[in-house]
Amino acid sequence: MVTRRKTRQISVGDDRVGRVFIGGDAPISVQTMTVGYTHDVDACVAEIERYAKAGADLVRVAVPERKDTDALKCILPQVSVPIVADVHFHYQRALEAIEAGVHKIRLNPGNITDRDQVHSVIDACKERKVPIRIGVNEGSIIERKDKQRRALELGKFFAAHKSGHMLALMIAKLEEYLDIFAERDFHDIAISAKSMDASMVIDIYTEISQRFDFPLHLGVTHAGPRETGAIRSIAGLGTLLANGIGDTLRISYASDHLDEVKDGLELLYCLDKRTRKGVELIACPTCGRIQVDLFALVKEVERTLLPEIRLPIKVAVMGCIVNGPGEAEGADVAVFAGDRRGIIYVQGQRVANVPEPEILPRLLEECRAFEARVLRGDAKLGEKLVEIIPPDPIGALGSGAEKIRAGFVERITIGKT
Numbered sequence: 001m002v003t004r005r006k007t008r009q010i011s012v013g014d015d016r017v018g019r020v021f022i023g024g025d026a027p028i029s030v031q032t033m034t035v036g037y038t039h040d041v042d043a044c045v046a047e048i049e050r051y052a053k054a055g056a057d058l059v060r061v062a063v064p065e066r067k068d069t070d071a072l073k074c075i076l077p078q079v080s081v082p083i084v085a086d087v088h089f090h091y092q093r094a095l096e097a098i099e100a101g102v103h104k105i106r107l108n109p110g111n112i113t114d115r116d117q118v119h120s121v122i123d124a125c126k127e128r129k130v131p132i133r134i135g136v137n138e139g140s141i142i143e144r145k146d147k148q149r150r151a152l153e154l155g156k157f158f159a160a161h162k163s164g165h166m167l168a169l170m171i172a173k174l175e176e177y178l179d180i181f182a183e184r185d186f187h188d189i190a191i192s193a194k195s196m197d198a199s200m201v202i203d204i205y206t207e208i209s210q211r212f213d214f215p216l217h218l219g220v221t222h223a224g225p226r227e228t229g230a231i232r233s234i235a236g237l238g239t240l241l242a243n244g245i246g247d248t249l250r251i252s253y254a255s256d257h258l259d260e261v262k263d264g265l266e267l268l269y270c271l272d273k274r275t276r277k278g279v280e281l282i283a284c285p286t287c288g289r290i291q292v293d294l295f296a297l298v299k300e301v302e303r304t305l306l307p308e309i310r311l312p313i314k315v316a317v318m319g320c321i322v323n324g325p326g327e328a329e330g331a332d333v334a335v336f337a338g339d340r341r342g343i344i345y346v347q348g349q350r351v352a353n354v355p356e357p358e359i360l361p362r363l364l365e366e367c368r369a370f371e372a373r374v375l376r377g378d379a380k381l382g383e384k385l386v387e388i389i390p391p392d393p394i395g396a397l398g399s400g401a402e403k404i405r406a407g408f409v410e411r412i413t414i415g416k417t
């Protein structure tokens with residue numbers, strides 16, 4: 001993994017909701033955006049808090065009309081995370097949002113272009129110490145009047161890229177906009193340059209990470225529903241993060257935005273970019289050896305444990321005793337199923353061998369009890385790994401189920417690392 005690129009740091013928030021730092025050595029934050037109308041105050045607050053509870057560090061709201069910025073005055077005192085006002089076309093909405101006490105402004109250089117208007121927003125932000133994200137989108141960049149000339153100027157840099165022309169335009173637009181901020185000596189800035197094409201997102205952010213030291217807000221825009229959007233987003237953002245690029249991110253789905261938060265956090269956990277909160281679930285994909293309804297079991301374990309357990313306990317749900325032990329290595333709590341039964345281990349100790357209907361309640365009970373022991377200081381996460389010497393590496397003793405029936409699993413050795 002490449003070391004994270006150093007950027008300037010901005011602070012978003014206030015004394016009441018707390019401050020989220022973006023850039024520098026601050027943890028990479030996860031954002032999402034509300035889908036309801038901002039002027040529907042109660043629903044907007046409820047939606048923001050739903051995302052905050054799931055782990056969103058910041059939430060953005062659209063403010064297309066005056067009634068939306070008016071609503072901010074009622075919304076801001078009721079929420080627990082910093083709020084970003086998403087401003088397009090009307091610079092007055094930015095001024096009204098700042099006046100209402102919003103914590104950050106997003107401006108689109110593609111649709112607020114008047115220099116004096118941008119200056120007035122910058123001045124208001126400067127006075128209130130409100131940072132601004134300059135968010136360039138592929139879709140809104142095509143209005144640039146001198147696009148042909150600027151693209152020719154930058155084009156040679158990007159001749160090898162699939163979308164060199166668009167890359168050149170987006171960078172030109174960013175440079176042009178950043179000049180306006182430099183004129184006002186305003187540097188409390190984050191930048192983004194989103195596209196719906198994951199490979200273009202990788203190219204553009206890689207390029208701007210070398211050109212500017214402002215913190216980068218990553219995103220693949222209009223990524224589609226979760227099924228396809230997740231793959232696009234993880235391909236684009238995962239590649240950038242693994243290359244040390246990115247300070248905050250938003251995954252965009254045309255479906256429940258709660259999944260944007262969950263998947264954004266999971267991406268950061270997987271890449272070791274954030275310290276995990278809650279259970280880490282490992283589960284086998286199952287194969288012809290399976291003898292229990294593992295998918296149902298995994299779903300129930302996930303549904304029950306994820307909202308309940310606060311510590312990053314590693315829980316493995318494995319379909320059999322053949323390969324399961326090796327794949328569950330390192331788990332704090334593990335179950336190996338077979339012959340309509342499940343054998344449960346807690347940090348190397350075999351604690352139960354129960355019939356299938358009892359697997360779920362017993363596993364949950366062991367997870368809860370283990371968390372309580374850790375919280376009391378009687379156990380430590382990851383202290384003892386499940387290390388199992390397979391009793392039958394060449395398979396002469398039969399299938400996993402046959403081994404369980406024959407009692408061979410008793411020969412499994414549980415060791416302390």
Ligand code: SF4
Pocket residue numbers: 284285286287288289290318319320321322323324327
């Ligand atoms: S743990 Fe067993 S059932 Fe699951 S995939 Fe591996 S071999 Fe198949």
